[in-house]
Amino acid sequence: MFTIQKKGGILKMKSWKSLLAITILFTSLFFPAIYQVGAFGPEVANDVNFSSDIIYQIMTDRFYDGDVTNNPTGNLFSSDKSNLKKYLGGDWQGIIDKINDGYLTNMGVTALWISQPVENVYAVMNDASGTTSYHGYWARDFKKTNPFFGSMADFDLLISTAHANGLKVIIDFAPNHTSPAMETDSTYMENGRLYDNGTYINGYSDDTNNIFHHNGGTNFSTIEDGIYRNLFDLADFNHQNPFIDQYLKDAIKLWLDKGIDGIRVDAVKHMPLGWQKAFMDTIYDYRPVFTFGEWFLSEGEVDSANHYFANESGMSLLDFQFAQKLRQVLRNGTDDWYGFNQMIQDTATAYDEVIDQVTFIDNHDMDRFNYVGANSRNVDIALAVTLTSRGVPNIYYGTEQYMDGNGDPNNRKFMTSFNQTTTAYKVIQKLSALRKTNPALAYGDTEERWINSNVYIYERQYGKDVVVVAVNRSTANSYNITGLYTALPQGTYADILGGILTGNSISVSSNGAVTPFDLGPGEVGVWEYKINESSPLIGHVGPMVGQVDQTVTIDGEGFGTASGSVKFNSSSATVVSWSDNQIKVKVPSVAAGKYNITVVKSGGTISNVYDKFEVVSGDQASVRFMVNNAYTSSGQNVYLVGNVYELGNWDPSKAVGPFYNQVIAQYPTWYFDVSVPEGKTIEFKFIKKDGSGNVIWEGGLNHQSTTPINSTGTVIVNWQN
Ligand code: NOJ
Ligand code: NOJ
Ligand code: CA
Numbered sequence: 001m002f003t004i005q006k007k008g009g010i011l012k013m014k015s016w017k018s019l020l021a022i023t024i025l026f027t028s029l030f031f032p033a034i035y036q037v038g039a040f041g042p043e044v045a046n047d048v049n050f051s052s053d054i055i056y057q058i059m060t061d062r063f064y065d066g067d068v069t070n071n072p073t074g075n076l077f078s079s080d081k082s083n084l085k086k087y088l089g090g091d092w093q094g095i096i097d098k099i100n101d102g103y104l105t106n107m108g109v110t111a112l113w114i115s116q117p118v119e120n121v122y123a124v125m126n127d128a129s130g131t132t133s134y135h136g137y138w139a140r141d142f143k144k145t146n147p148f149f150g151s152m153a154d155f156d157l158l159i160s161t162a163h164a165n166g167l168k169v170i171i172d173f174a175p176n177h178t179s180p181a182m183e184t185d186s187t188y189m190e191n192g193r194l195y196d197n198g199t200y201i202n203g204y205s206d207d208t209n210n211i212f213h214h215n216g217g218t219n220f221s222t223i224e225d226g227i228y229r230n231l232f233d234l235a236d237f238n239h240q241n242p243f244i245d246q247y248l249k250d251a252i253k254l255w256l257d258k259g260i261d262g263i264r265v266d267a268v269k270h271m272p273l274g275w276q277k278a279f280m281d282t283i284y285d286y287r288p289v290f291t292f293g294e295w296f297l298s299e300g301e302v303d304s305a306n307h308y309f310a311n312e313s314g315m316s317l318l319d320f321q322f323a324q325k326l327r328q329v330l331r332n333g334t335d336d337w338y339g340f341n342q343m344i345q346d347t348a349t350a351y352d353e354v355i356d357q358v359t360f361i362d363n364h365d366m367d368r369f370n371y372v373g374a375n376s377r378n379v380d381i382a383l384a385v386t387l388t389s390r391g392v393p394n395i396y397y398g399t400e401q402y403m404d405g406n407g408d409p410n411n412r413k414f415m416t417s418f419n420q421t422t423t424a425y426k427v428i429q430k431l432s433a434l435r436k437t438n439p440a441l442a443y444g445d446t447e448e449r450w451i452n453s454n455v456y457i458y459e460r461q462y463g464k465d466v467v468v469v470a471v472n473r474s475t476a477n478s479y480n481i482t483g484l485y486t487a488l489p490q491g492t493y494a495d496i497l498g499g500i501l502t503g504n505s506i507s508v509s510s511n512g513a514v515t516p517f518d519l520g521p522g523e524v525g526v527w528e529y530k531i532n533e534s535s536p537l538i539g540h541v542g543p544m545v546g547q548v549d550q551t552v553t554i555d556g557e558g559f560g561t562a563s564g565s566v567k568f569n570s571s572s573a574t575v576v577s578w579s580d581n582q583i584k585v586k587v588p589s590v591a592a593g594k595y596n597i598t599v600v601k602s603g604g605t606i607s608n609v610y611d612k613f614e615v616v617s618g619d620q621a622s623v624r625f626m627v628n629n630a631y632t633s634s635g636q637n638v639y640l641v642g643n644v645y646e647l648g649n650w651d652p653s654k655a656v657g658p659f660y661n662q663v664i665a666q667y668p669t670w671y672f673d674v675s676v677p678e679g680k681t682i683e684f685k686f687i688k689k690d691g692s693g694n695v696i697w698e699g700g701l702n703h704q705s706t707t708p709i710n711s712t713g714t715v716i717v718n719w720q721n
Helices: 002-014 018-030 092-100 103-107 152-164 223-228 242-257 273-286 304-312 320-332 337-350 377-388 423-437 439-443 645-650
Strands: 055-058 111-114 118-120 139-145 168-173 177-180 194-196 199-202 234-236 262-265 290-293 392-396 445-451 455-462 465-472 479-481 491-493 506-508 517-519 524-529 537-542 551-557 565-568 574-578 582-586 593-600 610-615 620-628 637-642 670-677 681-689 695-697 703-706 713-718
Touching: 092 103, 092 111, 092 152, 103 423, 111 262, 139 152, 139 177, 139 242, 152 168, 168 242, 242 273, 273 290, 273 304, 273 620, 273 670, 320 337, 320 377, 337 445, 337 455, 377 392, 377 423, 377 465, 377 524, 423 439, 423 524, 439 455, 439 465, 439 537, 439 551, 455 479, 491 524, 537 593, 537 610, 551 593, 637 645, 637 670, 645 670, 670 681, 703 713
Parallel strands: 055 111, 055 392, 111 168, 139 194, 168 262, 262 290, 620 713
Antiparallel strands: 118 139, 177 234, 194 199, 445 455, 455 465, 465 524, 479 517, 491 506, 537 551, 551 582, 565 593, 574 582, 593 610, 620 670, 637 681, 681 695, 681 703
16 A cells, blocks of 8 residues: 555645545556656656656647547638648547557556647638648747647646556647747738737737847857747747746746646747746746757757757757667668767767757657658667667657658648557557666666677666667678677576567676677667665756755665765755655755765765756846947957856856857847846956957956846946956
8 A cells, every 4th residue: 555655645745636546546556666665667746857757749639639529610620631731630638538548558658748738829821731830839828728729627637637647748838939920911820929818918010018029030040040030930039028038937837837747848949048047947946847948950960059058958958969860870871870879978978967868769840750661670679779778768659650751741640540569569668668667777877788880789777777778770681799798697688578679588697798699680689687776876866956945856776765864065955755766855055056966875875976966046037148349359259257156156167158249239249148046236247258268357347236036137238448
């Protein structure tokens, strides 16, 4: 009965209805792993750690029509589902039906990412196919539901049904824009009009409130251009507008109050980093949930700004670098496993927390992985690699049914079947089960153990837990694997996939040497070793950033059942709860900065060091800093430093910038939107810095400004010589 006790705590926390407890009681009998106490695995209540989860991405309109009465009519709808630019009828009831009939839980996925749930435009585009907002990215009211997906009551039922079945729910959220608009033609679509729970605010052509940018469309030439101009024709929010700032924060709180477990943020490359940091601070302060952004990268693209965002924003990112490289190796044939292994090594250092980035093989913005004429085994191999690699795996709906389709909207067809016996479905089933029980997949590092252009054998290891994966992408060649060593202890290991991808058992001798074996064409083998740690080992800390007194969840192993202590550098944190694999603590009262977290087990054994926790100086607000007359010579840029942690504590190497000078204001005026502590009188100066780190300080006294509370701010000064 310990399972119910634990669940009781969760219920109390989320104040769910007691009726649900009964459902959960039954569910826990069928899915005991999910609710087991003291064992590693995805907990539906753990919203800050998705490392052992498997996400399933659903375009709500394209999955299953569970309620025909909410379907649109007229030219919004394609009743025979032939026009993929129309609504096709899928809805939240459809997802509920597919939870209840076991399709999702039998597959083993533990989180659902659904389309943006908010009310979208009803207008139909005046193009050949009459495009609609079926995808959910054309919001008109962020505080109402899209009626074609369902009512608020339907949404509540989706959340409660998902939770009762051990599934988390992630919503897509697109705070970059409303909908397509034209400055000069207010009759085009809905002119980007925004509503606040039914109250009209304004549209793009009557923007007297200045809630939108009016700088034309971006040509994607620079990040600044992409932020402050429109993405395509989408009415682009001015996040410095105090109303919009609060509106978007209130809207996300509304959905957080509904019990969502995660957020996928659309188009993060196209919004100011400062505003997004302040937005994340609001979320972490209100109810922390795992949040990952979309920063699109094309095939072969590596972007340090993408890594910087993942490390600085407080959000994780969709791991496009991983996805594109895997597609090169297994779909497009433009790279091999050496390239893949290099990507694994590069991203392990580029991302502060690579295990929090969300991996995938395809999505609604790229060609589906499978295509007509492709070898479907490549889908199976790609899934096997993704589900056993670092990062939180995300599976795009229909991949398990080998759906194909190049380009939008052919990559967004209506779900074709719900067959639970496809090989891909079974691969997901087997490996999601492994992901739930062996923390080497969630937290382990990755080591290449044997490689050639067709064969990749890699090992994931966390403490003594080990998973070894061998893949052969060749359709023709078998390889004799000799000289393979692993960290697996001596013994014989059965293929976790049970031979679905023709894998076999392997034998390991006492020195880790694996008895030579053949890896046949298209073969994948997965082998594991799992033992409970007795020494404390931190696997994950979530969120990685927080204010003093905020609750932080530390997941790992071997913490012991008796309470020990947790240190942020040398400061002890107040323990909220303690179990062998999870500790919750409050951020101690320390100065803002980066901290090392260690767990000291009762009895004194000290854990590994988690060295990436960031304490911020309090509630954050987005302030636009502008400096006039800052003339620079070539190679120099303008940066900001000041007397708070967020402004680098006067350290020029930690200054904020480089500032922008093209769109909102032009050289010699420079500007940047910065996340700073609220309601504080701060002192600051601008500096000019070049690529070699040479610094020229502004003269005169420090500038001073008091930052706003629950709002945004603007500070304009002249450069002091
Ligand atoms: C990225 C989304 O994934 C894409 O589908 C959408 O059209 C754009 N952002 C704009 O919201
Ligand atoms: C990355 C991000 O900061 C955030 O989305 C997540 O909650 C933390 N890591 C911790 O899991
Ligand atoms: Ca429907």
